[in-house]
Structures are given as structure tokens and as C-alpha cells.
Amino acid sequence: MARIGVDVGGTNTDLVLECSHGVFYHKVPTTLKNQSIGVVDGVQGICRKAGIAPSEVQMIVHGTTTATNITIEHNGSECGMITTQGFRDILHIGRHKRPYNFSLHFDVPWQSQPLVKRRNRIAVRERILPPSGEVAEPLDEQAVREACALFRKRGINSVVIGFMFAFLNDSHERRAKEIVLEEMPDAYVTLSSEVANVMREYERFSTAAMNSYVGPRTAYYLRDLDARLREAGVLSKLRIMQSNGGVSTVDACARKPIRILMSGPAGGVIGGASEGEMAGTPNIITVDIGGTSADVSTIPGGTVKIMNPRDTYVSGHPVLTPMIDLITIGAGGGSVAHIDAAGAFHVGPRSAGSEPGPACYGRGGTEPTVTDAQIVLGRLDPDMALGGDLKLDPALSFAAVETMIAKPLGMTVIEAALGIIRIVNNNMALAIRSNSVARGIDPREFSIMPFGGAGPLHGVALAEAISARDVIVPVAPGITAAVGLLKTDLQYEHTEAVIVELTKAGVAEIDRINVALESLRAAVRAELNGDGIPREQQQITVLAECRYHGQGFELRATMPDGPVTEANRATILDSFHDQHQQDYGYSYRQAEVELITLRAIGSASVPRIVIPKIAPTNGSSIDQALMFVRPTTFDDGRTLETPRYDRDKLLAGDHVPGPAILHQHNATTLVPPGYVAETLDHGNTRIRAIGA
Structure with missing residues (x-):
């Protein structure tokens, strides 16, 4: 079965294909005027790479930022x-x-x-x-x-x-x-x-x-993409990643585009959780750093968290739809460094995107970006971007940083480039703390997982900033969000308001609850049936959203199997008390509990992409992966001769001491002095301080 995951970012469109020939990765520039053009080009390109015809693809799962961008750009x-x-x-x-x-x-x-x-x-x-x-x-x-x-x-x-x-x-x-x-x-x-x-x-x-505000353009994009894929010979089902981490159909998302407001970032969180499982590390803080933004999510114990509905805001507007718990800030490879009218030094949130892109792209951009700073510092090799497919001009990066930042602030170009990196790293560290420390989570018990095209260049610096345990770099960092799209299930949700004093509910109130339960199950089952899911593969879970009498917001509680009765309603009450104790540290077991909303979640499992293991090390030197040596400037200001290694040639168990840079087609990993990178079983990498 050939399946493709496609994640559209602000700069690049990332693809992963799983078929009988293996797992293939691909990256193409995002076509901002019409994202579907880049998606179709990418699908055709990755099919050629895998040696299959587009007609052999049976499913495409797509993560899109179309609805998100509408809310950001107003x-x-x-x-x-x-x-x-x-x-x-x-x-x-x-x-x-x-x-x-x-x-x-x-x-x-x-x-x-x-x-x-x-x-x-x-x-x-x-x-x-x-x-x-x-x-x-x-x-x-x-x-x-x-x-x-x-x-x-x-x-x-x-x-x-x-x-x-x-x-x-x-x-x-x-x-x-x-x-x-x-x-x-x-x-x-x-x-x-x-x-x-x-x-x-x-x-x-x-x-x-919000649904009507983003609806017409989002629906047009989804249906246009579906039509363009068919014109290109791709006859497969097109599925869309939702904000809650499940996938749905084009028609369902066109009718309710609020379901996909966080479609793009959701795939990254799912992919990060899966990579953590492969590395045997359940406590993960994912940092998805693309060209435009950085998305941060904390995954304790391998469990992806869903935000409380009272916290689900998009561009300042409340949106009552389930969303994966994450924070997005304007920090990416394309984030523009600038000096404001008062002379303050900023990086982001404005991005150069892919058109014109960073100055080094040579597409007319003149403002310095994070990518330009990395080139000035020697951390990105201009002739190795996207495996050499994207040629960069270091002279343009140097000129942009010098003209816009170094000269106005009276510093050297290297100092200015280091300043750009430090500012963007501190911006991301603040976002990580707000998603972890501010919520009672100790980052010292977690591993940082940087991905996205720019992520692994920042991983160690972010781990140092928040005192994380270590850094885990996924197998294909620049494609991790696309990989996550092939690791999630089909999912639909329906809600119904049923306001009942649960503690005192009599026969009539319990009957109301059961009627609503049947209605919700029927609605969810109808969507699963409409998607062609066999009855035996359908899974339906119903949750109760409850609160203490007089409270303003609800918490989710477990429902009993089958109809609610006076005998088993204690299941709901006990679950609510336990959840309140877990979230707030206290509960009132004798207080009145109100049922406010019933939520039905229908899902159907799909086959998950399998990342193969790589060959174990035979004890030979890592020199078989050595490419060349070039000077590189690190955060402490030292410029050191730094070897480059082909990450794809490293074997499981190989240790690469820093300073080093690991090259692969979709991302570049920085290993600073004092750190060592260990290649794990699937080709993922753990970076930790030497002696830690």
C-alpha cells in the first residue's frame, strides 16, 4: 500500500512516501499563491523518486496551514x-x-x-x-x-x-x-x-x-487540491489532518474548516511523540522550527495533550474545537532580524518566507534572517542545502547582516550573527517554559526534540536554556511533521449540550442523557459509514464534560459502557473528582456535580508508517561518513575547524564527538564542543553533554 504524507509550511512543502520499495522523503518550495501547485509537484516528484506511478498511491494525508494563515493575515x-x-x-x-x-x-x-x-x-x-x-x-x-x-x-x-x-x-x-x-x-x-x-x-x-470567515477560501483550496491531484493521475483518497490529531475527509473539513485551524502543527506533535517512542524516551518537548514559525508542545509520558476548550484561542478569538496543546511563535529560519525606531534589536515575528526568502536565496531578499546568520557562522554550508539542490549565496548573507545589523549597532558581522541566533533561541526558550515550567512540568525530566528544517541547528542551545536532559533528533527532522501524518487515525467529534444535576438526576434526567448518547453515536457512526469504514473497525468513545455546581468551566470525565443508570452514574462522578484532583490538586467528593456537555469521538485505526532499523555499527571508524572540514563559529564565540558527516552513513551505535555537523538532505544537525551525538537504532540521534 503506497501512502503519502504532505505537510505545507510557510517556506517548504515536506513529503514522505511509504510503499513496498521503502520509505522516501522529499521537499519542495511552497507555492504561496496557490499551495496546491506545490503539493501536486511534490507528490509527482516523490513518486518518481520511489519509482512508482502516481496512480499507485492509495492515500494522501495532508497537513495544511491555509485556514491558519487566513486568521493570521486577517x-x-x-x-x-x-x-x-x-x-x-x-x-x-x-x-x-x-x-x-x-x-x-x-x-x-x-x-x-x-x-x-x-x-x-x-x-x-x-x-x-x-x-x-x-x-x-x-x-x-x-x-x-x-x-x-x-x-x-x-x-x-x-x-x-x-x-x-x-x-x-x-x-x-x-x-x-x-x-x-x-x-x-x-x-x-x-x-x-x-x-x-x-x-x-x-x-x-x-x-x-470563524468557520464562515475561513470557510470559503479553505473549502476552495481543499476541493481545488483534490481536483488537481486527480488531473495529475492521483486517484487516491485525500485526507486532512485536524487540530485534534485525527484525520478527516475533504468534504467534512470544507464544511467545518475550524477543525483544521492547527492542521499543520498537529502533524509535528504526532510525529514527535512517535519518534520519542522509537527512542525509548516518553517525556518529550517538541520544537518544530520551520521557515516561518516555531511550534512547541510538551508530551509527558508519551501522551499528546488536548487543550481545555476554554484555552482554545486562534488569533485572539475563542474557537470551541479540540486542539492539540501547543504554542506557536514567529521564530524560524526565515525570521527577519531588524532594528526598530528606538534602536532595539529584534528577530521575528515577521518572516521572509520562501518568496523572496532569506537574502542568501538570491531571490531579491535584502533583509537578514536566521538562516543568513547560520551561514555567516558557518553552521550551514551554502553548497549543501537540501543536499545541494538549493544553492545559497553566502556573500548576500554577509552583506545583509553587515548592512542591516552589524554597522548600525557598531559590532562585527560575526557578533551580529551570534546576536541573531541568541535572540531567536531566547524567544523559543520562553515559549518552551510557558508550555512546561508554567504548567508545573520540570524540563530537567524531558528531552528536547527539535525538528523542522531549522530545528536541529538550535536543539542543544534550547536544551541548555531550559536545562533539558538531552536532545533527540528525529530520523528525518525536516520531514517529521509529514511523517506524523501517516501515524494518526481517522477521527470525528460531535457534541450535544445536556445540562443535568448529575448527583440528583432522576429517571427523566437519565433518560435525557441516554437519548443524547444515542443521537451522538448515530451522528459519529454516520460520518464513519460515509467514509467507507467497516463497522468492525469503528471505535466510538463518549466523554462527559462536567463541573461542580457554580463553577465556570468543565473538565472531561469517563462515561460508563452502555446506557447510564442510577447504579453506574458513579463512574462519571468518580472520574470527574479524580480529574479535578489531578488538574487542581483538590476535589470535593460530596459536592454537587453538573453534567454540561456530552462529546462523542468516533475513530478508525489506519496502518502506521514503519521506520526501518538501520545496520548496527561494526566497530569501524566514523570516518566512513566524514565529508569535509570547515570553520564554524559556536555560541561561545569560538571558531573551530569542524568536520561534516553524512548522517545517512552513520550506523546504529556510532558516536560523533563535537564539534561536528551532521548533514542530510532535509536538515542539518549542530553538535557543539563538549557534546557527543549517538546514532540510535532507527537512525535517530541522541545528543548529550560528554560525561552526562
């Missing part, structure tokens, strides 16, 4: 919203939180960059009452039609429908959608009850608005 669709009269400004008011309590000058993203402009939010008469979902006032259908006429006049074709308490009764939202499609047949319509069928109107409306 260039989504112009949206219209139809909402309940009196609640037009929910999206503006939000939770009335001050992001910085003591600042008089701060930006509130949901107001400065609204997903739906106020003039396009139209209130109509309708009313549904809690807690039963009773209709107190019918929907004013004529007002909905008038709103559509206004949207047509303004050229708006993406519509959000969000009514109060629609999570208890969605009949008004569904009817409003029917009317909108009658009046605007080509409209992209999102119902709040479809994308976030839970309470809390601001978060629910924001989620629906």
Missing part, C-alpha cells in the same frame, strides 16, 4: 450574521475581559479585527428559552429574507446564523439556513449549533463566525 471572507434581537453585539462585547489588567493601551482582537463587522450583524425576532428549549417567540422569517437582501446588496456570500439557546433547540437556526439558501443559493452558511452545539453564546457565536 484576509478571510466578508461575513454577514443573523442573530437574536437584542444580542447583536455579543461578538463585540465578548467576555468583557481586559487582556492586560493594568494597561490603558491594549488591543482587543475581537474588536479591532472583528470576524463579522457590526453593520453586517442583523438581529431578527425569535426566542428560545432555557432550560427546556421551549419556543417563546417564533422566528421572523421575513426579517431573515430582508437580511439576505442586504447581504446580496453588499456582496456578502458567507453567512453566520447564531441564535440564543440554539444548543437546546436548533429549529430556528435550521429554518433560517433554509431561507438563506433559498435567497442566496451559493452562500456558505454556518450554524452555531452545527459547529459548537454547547452553551456559552459568545464562544459559540465566535466559533461559528
